[in-house]
Amino acid sequence: MRKPLIVDLDEAPASPAEAPPVTDLPDYDAPPQGRAMQIAARLAARPSSRLSRFFWQAAGALVSFLASVAAWRFVEGLFASNPLLGWLATVLFAAFLLAAVLIALRELAAFARLGRLDKVHREVSEAAQADDLARARKVVDHLAGLYARRPEMDWPRRNLTDRAPEQLDTETLLTLAETELMTPLDAAARLEIEAAARTVATVTALVPLALADVFTALTANLRMIRRVAEIYGGRAGTLGALRLARTVMTHLVATGAVAAGDDLIETVTGGHLFAKLSRRFGEGVVNGALTARVGVAAIEVCRPMPFRALQKPRVTNLTGRALTGLFGKGKPAGEESL
Numbered sequence: 001m002r003k004p005l006i007v008d009l010d011e012a013p014a015s016p017a018e019a020p021p022v023t024d025l026p027d028y029d030a031p032p033q034g035r036a037m038q039i040a041a042r043l044a045a046r047p048s049s050r051l052s053r054f055f056w057q058a059a060g061a062l063v064s065f066l067a068s069v070a071a072w073r074f075v076e077g078l079f080a081s082n083p084l085l086g087w088l089a090t091v092l093f094a095a096f097l098l099a100a101v102l103i104a105l106r107e108l109a110a111f112a113r114l115g116r117l118d119k120v121h122r123e124v125s126e127a128a129q130a131d132d133l134a135r136a137r138k139v140v141d142h143l144a145g146l147y148a149r150r151p152e153m154d155w156p157r158r159n160l161t162d163r164a165p166e167q168l169d170t171e172t173l174l175t176l177a178e179t180e181l182m183t184p185l186d187a188a189a190r191l192e193i194e195a196a197a198r199t200v201a202t203v204t205a206l207v208p209l210a211l212a213d214v215f216t217a218l219t220a221n222l223r224m225i226r227r228v229a230e231i232y233g234g235r236a237g238t239l240g241a242l243r244l245a246r247t248v249m250t251h252l253v254a255t256g257a258v259a260a261g262d263d264l265i266e267t268v269t270g271g272h273l274f275a276k277l278s279r280r281f282g283e284g285v286v287n288g289a290l291t292a293r294v295g296v297a298a299i300e301v302c303r304p305m306p307f308r309a310l311q312k313p314r315v316t317n318l319t320g321r322a323l324t325g326l327f328g329k330g331k332p333a334g335e336e337s338l
Contacts, residue, residue, distance in 0.1 A: 074089065113233065121305065124305050128174055160180040186313070193228070196295060200288050221294050224298065225294070285323060
């Protein structure tokens with residue numbers, strides 16, 4: 001029978017009470033921070049370096065050149081072997097090039113529409129600041145022209161056209177234009193923001209998959225920004241929507257608006273029991289509130305008139321309506337704007 005191995009220690013062993021505390025456990029007592037929205041905002045607002053842009057431009061040019069040469073040789077080989085197949089390939093490539101040109105023209109038109117919104121917004125501000133009635137009437141005509149091809153705006157445009165000649169000062173005329181034209185558009189934009197906030201909050205609270213909330217927050221916010229631009233007359237293409245989203249997110253990240261989500265949980269839910277018992281519900285509410293905050297910023301960027309007569313949407317109001325019935329009803333404890 002073997003004897004036990006006995007090791008003599010030079011010093012007395014440390015007591016368990018002297019062991020250092022574990023510091024890598026998650027802080028469950030910390031308030032929700034809206035992690036998914038903060039990550040999504042930083043990803044959307046991350047600027048690309050000149051070197052990376054040069055790399056991708058050079059890579060795109062090289063790939064396009066190689067694809068063009070390969071296509072030319074392929075069609076040339078078909079003509080040599082079978083002229084009928086060569087002509088068929090030529091027609092197909094011509095159709096592809098036509099589609100590419102049309103897509104490029106659509107993107108250019110989208111950038112032009114966004115630029116037109118910026119121009120009208122600037123003209124409205126300048127006319128109001130100069131208190132020039134003649135310039136204000138011209139600006140109002142430009143503003144009404146943005147929605148000339150939208151049937152749902154015929155009634156507001158007709159009311160504006162009938163009542164505009166009666167207005168004898170700049171402020172009243174601009175107030176009339178904002179009330180008639182922007183009221184239905186603001187209501188539609190609010191619905192889009194509420195839908196996006198509800199989607200982000202639901203996925204954050206109910207889907208436990210890693211990075212699913214970040215992906216949902218990013219895609220929902222990009223779609224929301226694009227829809228808000230379309231509502232105000234700046235139907236953005238893919239590149240225009242990405243550029244617009246980067247503008248909105250960069251502004252919010254620079255001002256710290258997406259990092260101030262931990263104080264929204266009590267304001268939005270009124271201290272609701274679900275938000276206190278479930279951290280994921282709390283994260284969902286904060287991510288939804290931050291999505292609403294991004295939506296308000298998108299309205300300010302895309303709206304062709306600054307808020308003067310009408311009230312700017314508030315984050316707590318939007319989030320409260322978006323999450324009503326989702327996490328239970330709660331009284332808003334206060335109002336918070338962007």
